[in-house]
Amino acid sequence: MAKYSLMPDQQKLVEEHLYLVEIAVKQYIHAFGRTPGIEWDDLYQTGCLALCNAAHCYNPEFPFPPYAVKAIRNALHDYCWSTVQYHKLLCPLDDTPEPQDTVAVEPFTVIQGTQIAEILQQRQRDSKGVVQKGIYSLMKKSEGYNSVDISKDFGVSPNSVRAWMSLAAKYLREDTELNQLLA
Template sequence: MSVMNEQEKKLVEDHLYLVKNIVRATMSINESIQGLGYDDLFQTGCEALCHAALHYRADRGATFATFADVVIKNRLLSHCRKITRLQAPILYLDAPSAEYPELTLADTLPEKNDRTISDFETFYLLAEAGKHYNGISQKGIEALQLKCRGHTGVEIARYYGVKPNHVAAWISRAVSKLRADDFYLQHEGA
């Protein structure tokens, strides 16, 4: 990471208006999508302006404003592409179904059995599963038991002396195994 000198800092300060103008004129600001709000776009544009100041060479014939304009626009476009790739579109339950336009998405959801299993049954099933699995799956089942007792992932991680993402991975592995196990599938909606 390069440190800007005083001349580069002055270029950035004098041309901050470019970021504001480009964001307002060329970007589709959408505050409901994380990363596409005005503040996020402005911050990305400011980072691009700093990058432009670090790499600007007056001997190449372009003014700094022209060079920075291109750098900022390109960085913002890349940012928007990245955000749209990472975030799936939001589907609203009252929107029409693609397959059956006369129905809403809520109408096409499968019916769920209203009966839920009790806490006692949950603890019993997890205890039984703990007897049949080992390794990461067993740790995941233990973590699930602790979660059912109200502990957070951070607390469980502290108990085991690991990072919270390890606990999440253990739970994910255990859940995958349980979902594939016929014994526990028959109790899922019982």
């Protein structure tokens, strides 16, 4: 939300319609208390900020209460969604589900021989761009890392890492020396 100061008529509008925040929270949000991070006080504060924003942006040609309720509801939904997403990231490691990597990496799942590891490292040095990142990701995957962990190293989405691994796997499947070692 932007920082701004309300004019006296806007402040009065907020004061007169403060009851809309409680109504919106009760009517539209049913998760507080049951979902981590979603508490009544936070919801109420978010609703109040949305009401202030609605008063600041309000066009007097239209009725205020319907506009304010929609603004409050949207802000509450955004807050709940972002809170749930944040708490998904903070779940205990024991409860963290392993994301399913759909990349076909059949022969490269485990690097067993040092000769294979050396060839992969050489191919990584010889390649550029996403193929190079993909080979690195495949090697990390063979060490037990998943695409979520690897994506944090690069600061990209796990889907990007999986796409890199797919391109690298395609590139490596065409490598005759590596295929001879794996045969």
